[in-house]
Amino acid sequence: MIAWLIEGVPRRGLVALAVLLGALLVAPWLANDYLVTVLIIILYFAYTGQAWNVMMGFAGQLSLGHAIYVGLGAYAAAALYVHYGIGPWIGLAAAIVIAMLCGAIIGFLAFRFGVGGVYFAILTIAFAEFARIGFDHFQWVGGSSGFFLPVANYSRSDLWNLRGSPTMFYYVMLVLTAAAFVLCHALLKSRIGYYWQAIREDEAAARSLGINTFRYKMYAVVISAGMTAVAGVFFAFYYNNLFPEQIFHISRSIELILGPIIGGIGTLFGPIIGAFLLTGLSEAMQELLARRGFDVPGAKQVFYGVCLLLVVMVLPDGVWPWLARRLGLKRQQS
Amino acid sequence: MAAGIYLNVAVSGLLTGLVYGLMALGLSVIFGVVRVVNFAHGEMTTIAMYIAIVLFGAFKLDPLLMMVPVAAVLFGFGYVMQAGIINPFISRPEHSQFILLVAIAIIIVNVLLIVFGPDARSVQTSYAYDSFMIGPLIVDATKVYAGLATVLVAAALFAFFRYTLVGKAIRACADNYTGALVVGLDVKRLYALTFGLGAACVGAAGSMLALLVDATPALGPTYTLLAFIIVITGGLGSMPGALLGGVLIGLTEAMAGLFFTPSAKSMFSFGLLVLVLLFRPQGILGKRLT
Numbered sequence: 001m002i003a004w005l006i007e008g009v010p011r012r013g014l015v016a017l018a019v020l021l022g023a024l025l026v027a028p029w030l031a032n033d034y035l036v037t038v039l040i041i042i043l044y045f046a047y048t049g050q051a052w053n054v055m056m057g058f059a060g061q062l063s064l065g066h067a068i069y070v071g072l073g074a075y076a077a078a079a080l081y082v083h084y085g086i087g088p089w090i091g092l093a094a095a096i097v098i099a100m101l102c103g104a105i106i107g108f109l110a111f112r113f114g115v116g117g118v119y120f121a122i123l124t125i126a127f128a129e130f131a132r133i134g135f136d137h138f139q140w141v142g143g144s145s146g147f148f149l150p151v152a153n154y155s156r157s158d159l160w161n162l163r164g165s166p167t168m169f170y171y172v173m174l175v176l177t178a179a180a181f182v183l184c185h186a187l188l189k190s191r192i193g194y195y196w197q198a199i200r201e202d203e204a205a206a207r208s209l210g211i212n213t214f215r216y217k218m219y220a221v222v223i224s225a226g227m228t229a230v231a232g233v234f235f236a237f238y239y240n241n242l243f244p245e246q247i248f249h250i251s252r253s254i255e256l257i258l259g260p261i262i263g264g265i266g267t268l269f270g271p272i273i274g275a276f277l278l279t280g281l282s283e284a285m286q287e288l289l290a291r292r293g294f295d296v297p298g299a300k301q302v303f304y305g306v307c308l309l310l311v312v313m314v315l316p317d318g319v320w321p322w323l324a325r326r327l328g329l330k331r332q333q334s
Numbered sequence: 335m336a337a338g339i340y341l342n343v344a345v346s347g348l349l350t351g352l353v354y355g356l357m358a359l360g361l362s363v364i365f366g367v368v369r370v371v372n373f374a375h376g377e378m379t380t381i382a383m384y385i386a387i388v389l390f391g392a393f394k395l396d397p398l399l400m401m402v403p404v405a406a407v408l409f410g411f412g413y414v415m416q417a418g419i420i421n422p423f424i425s426r427p428e429h430s431q432f433i434l435l436v437a438i439a440i441i442i443v444n445v446l447l448i449v450f451g452p453d454a455r456s457v458q459t460s461y462a463y464d465s466f467m468i469g470p471l472i473v474d475a476t477k478v479y480a481g482l483a484t485v486l487v488a489a490a491l492f493a494f495f496r497y498t499l500v501g502k503a504i505r506a507c508a509d510n511y512t513g514a515l516v517v518g519l520d521v522k523r524l525y526a527l528t529f530g531l532g533a534a535c536v537g538a539a540g541s542m543l544a545l546l547v548d549a550t551p552a553l554g555p556t557y558t559l560l561a562f563i564i565v566i567t568g569g570l571g572s573m574p575g576a577l578l579g580g581v582l583i584g585l586t587e588a589m590a591g592l593f594f595t596p597s598a599k600s601m602f603s604f605g606l607l608v609l610v611l612l613f614r615p616q617g618i619l620g621k622r623l624t
Binding site: 056062064109110113114115117118119121122123125126127129130133134136137144250251254258261262265296297298299301302304305306308309312313316 | 371419422426428429430432433434436437438439440441443444445447448452551555559562563566570595597598600601604605607608611612613615
């Protein structure tokens with residue numbers, strides 16, 4: 001299994017990966033609390049970016065409404081916990097099932113009726129916005145005034161109930177990110193991954209070769225939705241509060257996909273690099289502006305937008321393909 | 335009397351919808367020709383609203399009259415944006431264009447936030463509370479003027495595309511990109527011109543919206559979504575479709591606000607959008623998808 005997974009990956013790539021993982025494993029001992037929370041955010045975006053990448057990067061289906069899966073996952077697990085006392089790990093199963101169902105509905109409607117490209121992207125926005133306004137009026141989970149989990153006591157980490165210190169959440173997120181990385185790598189190397197890439201490159205050609213494009217596109221949406229819902233459960237238990245205006249908002253969906261696009265769409269490292277770059281950039285900007293005493297709301301975002309503009313103009317394929325070439329980590333063409 | 339309320343709300347929704355339709359018309363023109371989805375559309379609308387508000391605040395200039403200069407300013411903005419930034423992205427994949435325009439949108443929203451702050455701003459004209467009475471019908475004068483102006487602007491745009499040489503050249507680019515290059519059209523410049531025209535629609539619409547809605551920087555993304563809904567409902571790339579879509583969405587939201595609660599009204603527009611995408615993906619007046 002492991003031999004199959006690392007087959008064809010250059011040695012230097014494996015070493016780089018081991019160094020990165022080692023650094024992330026020891027990070028909480030070296031970093032202060034602030035840095036750990038920043039790292040949690042980075043891993044969160046690396047994870048969700050990886051999940052989104054399955055749909056867009058692998059199968060070529062542009063979703064601009066991934067916030068809906070985060071939100072559904074978060075609300076499902078939180079509601080089970082608050083209303084019935086069911087723990088997050090069982091809630092996770094429910095969250096994944098609900099998000100997968102939702103993904104299946106969106107995918108079915110879109111792919112059955114031949115909705116593609118820009119139209120598909122806007123359909124996904126429409127569903128997310130529909131959910132946002134719907135949850136605003138869904139009083140069972142607090143409606144627009146928010147839904148709150150009992151706040152944790154940080155004295156002791158309780159992994160079973162996901163209550164505890166930021167360090168515990170950090171390791172949970174690290175495990176999730178690593179698992180998503182391995183899962184995506186395995187998917188890409190399997191039959192389903194090759195079918196996806198065929199569909200991404202030329203759907204008509206893929207169909208003419210006998211690939212059931214409808215079925216494989218459905219797999220992409222459903223897997224991506226299920227993976228994203230896991231991040232939603234984490235979000236709910238880490239932040240302990242949920243507002244439809246925040247979690248379902250289109251800016252959440254956009255935030256989630258900037259990382260993989262900046263990092264390099266369709267690559268395994270892209271979402272991780274992108275998350276480090278964007279979150280790091282945004283935090284550094286915050287710090288810099290605060291030191292200069294330049295505390296104007298919006299200034300940080302303007303710089304953020306300008307950086308985004310520059311990256312997309314200069315490196316159209318994303319940072320990772322360029323970096324990989326520089327470091328000699330490019331996988332041999334087979 | 336009860337029927338009167340419904341009729342009043344319907345007419346008011348229809349007139350507001352026309353103005354939204356004009357904004358969406360800009361999006362439709364840009365997509366129809368340049369094939370780029372302008373994710374900064376609502377943000378450009380808020381720029382126009384703020385220009386109108388500043389002109390009114392400083393010189394007491396009526397936003398209805400300022401429609402033309404504001405449209406001219408936005409035309410320049412759109413022209414420069416297309417010629418300088420978007421043209422190199424024409425042959426890039428959709429997600430690349432998407433990030434580019436989202437970046438522009440983020441910059442616009444936050445520059446407006448820095449300059450004007452988060453508070454809502456509005457325009458108080460002398461005729462803000464005037465209304466026309468036609469039988470049982472009471473209609474805001476502002477909305478009537480805005481609706482009429484919209485029809486005028488849209489008619490001018492139709493005439494431009496239909497009868498002028500430049501308009502015909504732009505339509506040629508939309509129909510056949512390679513063909514347009516072959517006959518020697520300067521496609522890049524025509525694209526910039528088209529983006530400018532789309533932005534000018536936004537300028538005119540934004541100027542009028544300053545009369546109808548309180549402006550905040552956060553309005554941008556909302557209007558971008560609204561423009562998408564309208565344009566897809568009516569048919570992306572179809573000019574009459576955008577106006578029809580605007581009217582439909584205006585009516586739907588006004589009625590939903592009356593029958594249910596105003597905060598849930600956009601849920602009905604999204605519902606309408608999903609229905610249209612499923613049963614007529616090309617939109618009500620759109621051409622067949624290829």
